[in-house]
Amino acid sequence: MPDLAWDTDVRLARDGDREAFSRLVREFSGEMYRMARTLLRSDEDCADALQEAILQAYRGVTKLREPDFFKTWMMRILIRECQRIGRRRSVSLSEVWAEESAEMTMPDLDLRAAVGRLDEPLRTLVRLHYLADVPLNRLAEWMDIPEGTLKSRLHRARKQLAVWLEDTEERGMGYELH
């Protein structure tokens, strides 16, 4: 959708135009789905998260102060919704491995499992930045957190992962020795 059409639709949606809002969502749905899929295990959960995010956004769009902020604002709503559903699901590690281990090597499995153990918001941050390849400056907008804070959180996450994975390697060596 050309920028002018997008900007026009955002302003129309902010004025209460339901069709304009729908056009925006359709245009943006691919990016939203890819983001949701990064954070959630199943397409059913992604559908739930997108549905709820669309409804919340529709209720709140008339209060959007800056039309340029629409995508960021929608992503924020969606991230919160994905986190809420992710907490509700509390997928066990064995389920994680069953879904994602088909073509992975053991070190990859350990890394994914370790990321899954991170507390929020570190887990979301790591998945969005590394798996979905979202640049830090955009993440800072979406999560409404200064970029510097995100960098230090990522550093903390990496340190934690290094500790866990080092433990895993040591346990593996111990088993082989026996």
Added chain:
Amino acid sequence: MSSIEIEDALRSWKREEAIEIPFIVANRIEETLQTLPTRTMLRRQARVRQTTMTAAVSLGILGIAWLGLVSSGGAPVNLRSLLPSVGAASPAPSATATAQLPSVKNQGIEFQVTKVDYDGLYLAIHYLIRMGQSGEESEVREGSYPVSKSAKNLPTIDAGILVNGVRPSSDQPATLTYPIEEVKGNEEGQVYEGTIHAALFDYRPPSFELSLQVSRVGNKKGNWQLNMPVEMLRNSYTDLNIKEISSNGILHITGIAANELTTNLRYSLSPKVEDNAPFADHIELVDDKGKWLPIYFDEGKVLRTAPLPAGTKYITVKVNQVDMESDSAKAQLYLFKTPLNEKPTQERPLKLPQGDAGYTLITGIEYQKERTVVNYRTVGSNPLQQSAWNLIGEEGIALQALEPYDMTVDLQERTAVYPAISSDEKLTFVTRKTVALTYLPELETRIDIPQPQ
């Protein structure tokens, strides 16, 4: 691992491939957008207590899901056929062994289960409601999303079921809304009856403990909980060996099983098409009065449809073909909205586009005191799917027909009957891109139904 190694490992995670939105997600997005309320309704809702949107959007899905075939990249699935249908099957005696059926009273309303049928996949729970005083017929519940206007503005109930303590289908909400019909009124109050239909897709034990949880009857919220054991119905099963062979392929029917809930046809269909030809072949059943039997589920080797009407002497098995490369097959859920700007007539009908299948002509609207009758004619190769259009009222709510539309195969002029609508109300017809069907008459066959002696 060092921090640098962690960083490298995490960076190697990046998704390289483009991810297409799968059907289940695209469908949900579209249905959510189609059922967004108008700003007027939104402001009205803002003044009441907020509840979850899930049940309301599910009702929107029920409304939208009347519309035609949906393709999921494989064989098309008849979405409407997966809807729970209201209305009991033909009243044949059931072989279900159930203990004494329970009843419970709450809020001055007695809820009683009168019969439970289960055929190993489909479950039908028949019940009676006795109200101590006249039930109000309010359709808009406080704190709820706007719902479809129910047939005849009847009361409805919210109910959920558990099979051995688990929900029977993971993709449905915990509770659904069901309409009920008045049986009789008397000096003591009013009596209503209804049937809850469910398909146990995820978990189908041969026998189980059923929990029925009703959270609302009419405008009364409450808690009616009933538990009862359920066993599977016995099918009447007939082995068959019917083969139709033509240059278009082979249809082989090996058996038919019928009960009060479903008709089940065991078959194989081997069309003769070139390798990789993008065609999908399906069968459908028509009774001896020329009416389609609604398809509940097609597992490829077993076709499950609605039960046979009592006294059915034979059914006809028809074979049709869909071009999966056609625009409508690839369109998935694509909706057309056609506003009603002037009263249509036979001479100047309102044309509703429906993709490759053709179109529907609205040839008249009669605004009567108790109801509104819409006259229409489908023009195209898929009249069954083409008849499944929606009528949206001014508030963006899908209006629910008082009677299911006539599913007679060869009928030309059809009618849809709605509750009374004001002639001033702005209406919009919603249709969708519908696949064209090519019938293969040389594979058509008739199956005689054994009659009781």
